[in-house]
Amino acid sequence: MKRQLMVFVKQVPDTKNISGEAMTPEGTVNRAALPAIFNPEDLNALELGLQLKEKYNFKVIVATMGPPNASEVLREALYRGADEAILITDRAFAGADTLATSYALSCCVKSIGNVELILCGRQAIDGDTAQVGPQLAEKLNIPQIAYVEEVIDASGKSIKARRAIEGGYEILESPLPTLLTVIDANEPRPASAKGIMKYKKAKTRSEVAKQLRDADYTEAAVLAEKETILRSKNLWIHEWDAAKINADVNRIGLKGSPTKVKKIESVVLKAGKVVSIEPSEAGINGLIRELIEDHTLG
Amino acid sequence: MSNFFTDNKDLQFTLANLELEDVVKFRENSYKQANEFDYAPENLDDARDSYKKVLEVVGEITGERIAPRARVIDEEGPQFESNKVTYHPLTINNLEDLKKADLAGVMLPREFGGLNFPVTIYTMMTEMVSRADASLQNLFGLQDIAETICEFGTEDQKQRFLPRFACGEADGSMDLTEPDSGSDLQSVRLKATLDPKTNQWYLDGMKRFITNGCSKVHLVLARSEEGTSDGRGLSMFICEACPQLVVRRIEHKLGIHGVATAELQYNHVPAELCGMRRRGLTKYVMSLMNGARVAISAQALGIAEAAYREARKYAAERKQFKTSIDKFAPVFTMLTSMKMEILAARTLLYETTKMVDLRWAYGHLVEHGKPEEITTDIRQNDKFYAKVAAVLTPMSKAYATEVANRVSYKGIQIHGGTGYMKDFNAERFYRDARITNIYEGTTQLQHVAAIGGIVQRVLDPIMDKFAALPYQGKLMRLSTQIHEMRKKQQIAVQYVAEKKDSTYFDMVTKHLVDMETYIFVGYLMLRDALKVSERETIAERFILDAVPEFDRSYAVVMSGDVTLIDNHKEILDY
Numbered sequence: 055m056k057r058q059l060m061v062f063v064k065q066v067p068d069t070k071n072i073s074g075e076a077m078t079p080e081g082t083v084n085r086a087a088l089p090a091i092f093n094p095e096d097l098n099a100l101e102l103g104l105q106l107k108e109k110y111n112f113k114v115i116v117a118t119m120g121p122p123n124a125s126e127v128l129r130e131a132l133y134r135g136a137d138e139a140i141l142i143t144d145r146a147f148a149g150a151d152t153l154a155t156s157y158a159l160s161c162c163v164k165s166i167g168n169v170e171l172i173l174c175g176r177q178a179i180d181g182d183t184a185q186v187g188p189q190l191a192e193k194l195n196i197p198q199i200a201y202v203e204e205v206i207d208a209s210g211k212s213i214k215a216r217r218a219i220e221g222g223y224e225i226l227e228s229p230l231p232t233l234l235t236v237i238d239a240n241e242p243r244p245a246s247a248k249g250i251m252k253y254k255k256a257k258t259r260s261e262v263a264k265q266l267r268d269a270d271y272t273e274a275a276v277l278a279e280k281e282t283i284l285r286s287k288n289l290w291i292h293e294w295d296a297a298k299i300n301a302d303v304n305r306i307g308l309k310g311s312p313t314k315v316k317k318i319e320s321v322v323l324k325a326g327k328v329v330s331i332e333p334s335e336a337g338i339n340g341l342i343r344e345l346i347e348d349h350t351l352g
Numbered sequence: 353m354s355n356f357f358t359d360n361k362d363l364q365f366t367l368a369n370l371e372l373e374d375v376v377k378f379r380e381n382s383y384k385q386a387n388e389f390d391y392a393p394e395n396l397d398d399a400r401d402s403y404k405k406v407l408e409v410v411g412e413i414t415g416e417r418i419a420p421r422a423r424v425i426d427e428e429g430p431q432f433e434s435n436k437v438t439y440h441p442l443t444i445n446n447l448e449d450l451k452k453a454d455l456a457g458v459m460l461p462r463e464f465g466g467l468n469f470p471v472t473i474y475t476m477m478t479e480m481v482s483r484a485d486a487s488l489q490n491l492f493g494l495q496d497i498a499e500t501i502c503e504f505g506t507e508d509q510k511q512r513f514l515p516r517f518a519c520g521e522a523d524g525s526m527d528l529t530e531p532d533s534g535s536d537l538q539s540v541r542l543k544a545t546l547d548p549k550t551n552q553w554y555l556d557g558m559k560r561f562i563t564n565g566c567s568k569v570h571l572v573l574a575r576s577e578e579g580t581s582d583g584r585g586l587s588m589f590i591c592e593a594c595p596q597l598v599v600r601r602i603e604h605k606l607g608i609h610g611v612a613t614a615e616l617q618y619n620h621v622p623a624e625l626c627g628m629r630r631r632g633l634t635k636y637v638m639s640l641m642n643g644a645r646v647a648i649s650a651q652a653l654g655i656a657e658a659a660y661r662e663a664r665k666y667a668a669e670r671k672q673f674k675t676s677i678d679k680f681a682p683v684f685t686m687l688t689s690m691k692m693e694i695l696a697a698r699t700l701l702y703e704t705t706k707m708v709d710l711r712w713a714y715g716h717l718v719e720h721g722k723p724e725e726i727t728t729d730i731r732q733n734d735k736f737y738a739k740v741a742a743v744l745t746p747m748s749k750a751y752a753t754e755v756a757n758r759v760s761y762k763g764i765q766i767h768g769g770t771g772y773m774k775d776f777n778a779e780r781f782y783r784d785a786r787i788t789n790i791y792e793g794t795t796q797l798q799h800v801a802a803i804g805g806i807v808q809r810v811l812d813p814i815m816d817k818f819a820a821l822p823y824q825g826k827l828m829r830l831s832t833q834i835h836e837m838r839k840k841q842q843i844a845v846q847y848v849a850e851k852k853d854s855t856y857f858d859m860v861t862k863h864l865v866d867m868e869t870y871i872f873v874g875y876l877m878l879r880d881a882l883k884v885s886e887r888e889t890i891a892e893r894f895i896l897d898a899v900p901e902f903d904r905s906y907a908v909v910m911s912g913d914v915t916l917i918d919n920h921k922e923i924l925d926y
Contacts, residue, residue: 243452247391250405252391
């Protein structure tokens with residue numbers, strides 16, 4: 055059997071390209087103003103996974119937990135060379151904090167089995183917690199190497215990786231299976247044209263069902279037939295719910311999340327007034343005097 | 353950070369509105385490959401959707417990766433040491449990105465690993481690559497070499513070379529120019545000799561100004577027929593980089609610094625014939641050049657787009673006299689004319705590529721189709737589109753490349769003193785644009801190539817169709833103006849023909865080509881305005897600007913003033 059590695063990815067609101075007000079007046083995130091994108095460091099994790107595939111012949115399984123339309127990031131991963139994609143989706147997962155999320159992801163890993171390496175981006179640009187990767191390793195009771203820049207060797211039963219530390223780097227070796235959180239240290243490959251043209255047709259069950267509904271087909275047999283065809287062409291994106299991954303309903307979603315959001319505040323940073331200072335002896339002296347009076351200097 | 357496809361409304365309009373149905377159907381051979389290749393389209397909608405999605409990725413790569421690297425590449429360029437060219441590390445990153453995105457064999461058939469895209473879509477990529485880094489286009493565009501081998505090579509040559517191009521392993525160069533043969537390629541002297549014992553060809557001689565002359569695979573125009581001195585003694589050869597093929601030096605150029613332009617010395621380089629003997633220049637190089645001319649039009653357009661955008665941004669941000677300078681009439685008129693010329697060049701270019709695609713399609717049907725399937729219609733279309741493409745290709749190159757020069761010139765002007773400094777991109781665009789109306793045939797030679805078809809009124813059937821579209825109101829009034837121009841053009845062409853003075857004809861050729869361009873683009877603008885009403889203002893602006901320019905050229909042609917023929921020397925010698 056081929057060696058397997060998993061990359062966990064997340065669809066996030068694009069906090070760098072905000073097209074309107076990022077927050078609603080009620081203080082929640084205004085999703086409409088934020089286009090959904092592939093979390094940037096997850097692309098680095100995927101890139102590392104694909105490099106390992108090329109070097110050591112790993113099978114790369116990409117998974118994400120999210121709403122049905124998060125399948126878009128899975129297709130993006132397929133365009134770049136991932137072998138298989140899983141969408142973990144269920145209303146019961148909604149409202150999960152990092153604890154409930156990492157629990158659900160651990161259930162997914164266990165139901166696949168024989169996963170030697172798990173790659174996660176260091177953190178997602180929406181929550182910025184950097185907790186899910188490490189928590190997932192703990193849930194699976196496997197070692198982890200965080201802040202990974204590159205893998206030096208993964209040919210045998212252990213992995214040697216270089217990770218960033220303050221003021222330098224260190225090289226660690228860990229027995230497999232291991233989880234890595236990956237930082238922005240490689241250049242993710244672009245989507246490939248052939249990948250796009252093939253995998254744009256990759257669909258989840260819900261997407262196929264919706265297509266059929268739109269075309270006025272409702273028979274289960276038609277759906278099953280479609281599934282067989284897509285599976286045979288490797289165009290089937292698995293859609294797994296809580297039951298499929300044997301998740302304890304009390305440990306997922308809001309129920310499984312001890313984190314309570316007390317209040318969200320929209321902080322608006324306003325620029326102060328602009329003062330222009332003449333580039334002359336007098337102007338500079340005036341500025342220094344002002345800064346001293348202000349206790350900024352001295 | 354931007355996406356050069358999704359931020360370009362006009363390019364997206366072009367893709368959405370070009371009627372590519374026939375082009376795609378022929379290219380895809382009625383979608384027969386869908387069962388054989390998982391990335392082949394099943395129908396027109398599938399193909400269109402794929403084009404759009406792939407162009408979006410090209411837009412992302414060019415906008416977010418390639419463009420930010422362009423300035424450093426321009427400053428530092430490739431290295432040349434002990435006869436070896438090393439490209440800038442960022443150029444290598446660019447090529448890697450394009451390769452990983454499967455963009456090294458865009459038009460090649462799928463059997464050889466290509467995407468089998470039409471020229472039109474490939475040209476849109478060319479435009480975006482050039483907008484990001486004009487010099488990179490010279491490397492990206494050399495996949496045309498593979499295209500030529502695909503058209504004219506043997507099955508064995510295709511099998512050996514094309515997959516290497518498609519996967520990005522091999523790069524190419526087109527070795528035509530020699531120290532004494534530039535515009536006049538018929539006089540090429542590089543010698544090809546056949547060793548009768550081994551049946552092996554060898555090349556000896558010099559080539560100059562060879563873009564990417566350090567390539568792995570060279571297509572070489574050489575004199576295979578001893579004792580000849582014209583184009584019919586030339587054949588085309590394929591050779592590989594080897595110790596006998598020496599890169600003597602690379603040029604220090606005004607622009608397109610990112611790509612090496614080399615002088616090559618052939619010391620008995622083993623080579624193989626591509627296609628038939630004696631057809632090197634007359635058929636293969638002409639075909640190669642026509643492809644390259646389309647690509648250079650797109651390169652010019654990409655540079656113009658980049659220059660316009662930076663100028664517009666600068667004009668909106670730069671404050672003088674307490675207001676941003678784009679509020680001043682001299683500045684916004686310059687910006688508007690830049691934008692208008694870009695829109696005009698784009699509509700002309702992609703109408704051209706559509707015709708080139710149709711010529712390719714009918715040409716293939718006639719050459720490779722079953723005899724019983726080749727109807728009279730197909731034969732007529734083959735001839736028709738060949739003629740149309742032969743007029744539009746040089747017309748488009750002449751127009752787009754001169755536009756790029758004007759636009760990048762104004763780009764600096766709008767920046768003022770800042771634009772003259774190396775700190776801004778404006779001066780790079782200006783330098784890069786300058787080669788476009790020189791290489792692959794100067795503008796003056798494009799005029800010569802286009803004029804025959806203009807005199808024969810090759811575009812008339814197409815213009816008749818445009819003229820018959822259901823215009824109303826403002827568009828109808830504008831179409832009447834174009835119609836008037838067409839009548840005058842017919843008079844002018846007839847006048848020059850009846851004069852039977854070849855020097856006068858050569859003198860006014862430029863004007864006749866310009867006039868035909870105004871008319872043809874005017875119709876394209878009207879046609880586009882019928883599709884989206886917001887383009888009415890654009891069509892109106894183009895035609896209102898074209899009328900006085902047209903009339904000026906018309907007056908020059910009709911003046912019959914031949915005095916310059918007699919007295920130019922007197923003036924020059926003063």
